[in-house]
Amino acid sequence: MAQVLEFKLPDLGEGLTEAEIVRWLVQVGDVVAVDQPVVEVETAKAMVEVPCPYGGVVTARFGEEGTELPVGAPLLTVAVGEPAAHTEPEGSGNVLVGYGTSDAPARRRRVRPTPVVTAAANGSTGPGGPRTPSAPSETGPEPRPDRAAASTGTATDGTAHTRVDALHLEGPVPVISPLVRRLAREGGVDLRQLAGSGPDGLILRSDVEDALRTRAAPGSRTAGAPAATHSAVVAPPAPAAASATHAAGIRIPLKGVRGAVADKLSRSRREIPDATCWVDADATELMGARAAMNAAGGPKISLLALLARICTAALARFPELNSYVDVEAREVVQLDQVHLGFAAQTARGLVVPVVRDAHARDAESLTAEFARLTEAARTGTLTPGDLTGGTFTLNNYGVFGVDGSTPIINHPEAAMLGVGRIVPKPWVHEGELAVRQVVQLSLTFDHRVCDGGTAGGFLRYVADCVEHPAVLLRTL
Structure with missing residues (x-):
């Protein structure tokens, strides 16, 4: 029975x-x-x-x-x-x-x-x-x-x-989580052919990823990796479903991802006394450096990854901005690791996936992780763990064709760097007027964790690295 x-x-x-x-x-x-x-x-x-x-x-x-x-x-x-x-x-x-x-x-x-x-x-x-x-x-x-x-x-x-x-x-092959099983299924990996490296032969995510890398042809590139500044944000959202009412208009429930975003932004506005500073920077040399990296062969490096690398170097110099405020203890808690969030627009609303330990990653690793999380955001397969634990956020709103913004801080973080579109503009370069690739950078910060001098120093260092990428060599 x-x-x-x-x-x-x-x-x-x-x-x-x-x-x-x-x-x-x-x-x-x-x-x-x-x-x-x-x-x-x-x-x-x-x-x-x-x-x-x-x-x-x-x-x-x-x-x-x-x-x-x-x-x-x-x-x-x-x-x-x-x-x-x-x-x-x-x-x-x-x-x-x-x-x-x-x-x-x-x-x-x-x-x-x-x-x-x-x-x-x-x-x-x-x-x-x-x-x-x-x-x-x-x-x-x-x-x-x-x-x-x-x-x-x-x-x-x-x-x-x-x-x-x-x-x-048949009983399933032992894997550490269903997410690993899905990764194998989508990549066409037969789990029964893998020898797990975990306890008692448990198949870990690294085992599946190793199998995928082994199967890939040498020198091949991952299809669909985001390019230039389009890494952080996916396609514009489709119109939200709504139920028509009488003369009061259309009512759209604030629930799910949209509701969570609304609650978090409202809390940020209530609790965080934020301020914003901004600067224009000549990104011509950064764009040239990226082109040179990609011309050398190997996996392509995204512009977002280079900006992330600049952010982590700046946070090492200005750790006040990689922190949060413990209200009950009345303390500012500075964090050792940089878990970098980046804003991604999806059909279900704005989400902020998090790149773990961004400070320990190189540009190639950052590019791959941005690509993975962006695709997961697009398909709606981000896990709760992918969306929590961020310590600093990079917001690339340039893909919307705008130059600047004063974003709301991703509570409970202390700051967010905004990057506008990179466009040709007249610029004084080496004493002469020239057409250069110019970007507007903005930093919105929690004024409780630092004053304008720290925030301005952080933003100026970021701008210097954008204008002269060789400055980063000091931190490599």
Whole structure:
């Protein structure tokens, strides 16, 4: 006899308490494997595919697309094969917060689902058909397919059907997280051909990345890597969906990523006494240096990566700007590592992916990481970890064709460097008027962490590096 297991919306980390169902990836009656993504949800941080820790036949789903569910609410139920005597049901063994179960992956076994008859929430099998309770059964009045239904655990599938499947579901290859499994799937890497370097042969992300690099032809370039200043921001957003109302106009709910952005920006404006200074800089030599690097062969270096390298060098000289204010302790906390955020516009709103340990990366490594995070932002696959923990933000608003801006600081950080478009302008160069590539740089900073002298010194150093890239040689 099959055992029906309930899979609840897991803890997605970073203090998130709810998520909206964006798209179901499975139907009632489908056979799912352990760690197979079953639903795509949107949190206040990012879009996330949630994998199921059980393998078997889906017998019920809870919540329609567009429904918001709290963490711990039922997502679906799965009928698995009859378990061995005196044993608990086995899950995926994944312990990453928000993905899979916390059961230890000590043993794997094949699961042969038994024939399962599934039905919709209303218990009918069609017009005039008998009412057959679905699993798990519910009593009482029929609920509506809304958030209340989700919170009470009532299935909301609108159509009933019967599907009988009996398949051998092989146990999955042990990987450190479903994100590694996805990376392998998208890169066409057969995990069964890899020898994991983790404990007990656990396959790590580095193992998959090594396999991808080994398979790539020598000297090949990664397609789709962002070029010039377009690295940080993707295509302009599509119009947001809205429901028309009466004469009051169009109402657009502030929820998900858009709502989180609104809350964070409002908090920044309330709490941070910010100020902005700016300077025009001649970027001709920086553009020439980048062209020379790329002409030498190897992976292309993005302009954003060079600007990031300049930022980390400037923060080493002016660490006050790589900090945050501990309000309760009335202390400024200066940080040792630079986790560099960069603004990226997506169809779901503005997000700020974070490049970890940017101070320890060279231009080539920065280029690759910017490309990876930009693509993840475009496709909506950024994880909550990709969007948190930043210590300083680089905002490339030049891709919108504007020269300058006074941005709102990404709370709780202390500063943000803005980069405008690089355009030919008349400029006095070596005592003569010439046409040069000019960019406007602006620094918005928390006036609690430093005064204008520190902020001006930081911005002037950045401008000097842009105008004379050889200045960076002192920090290499």
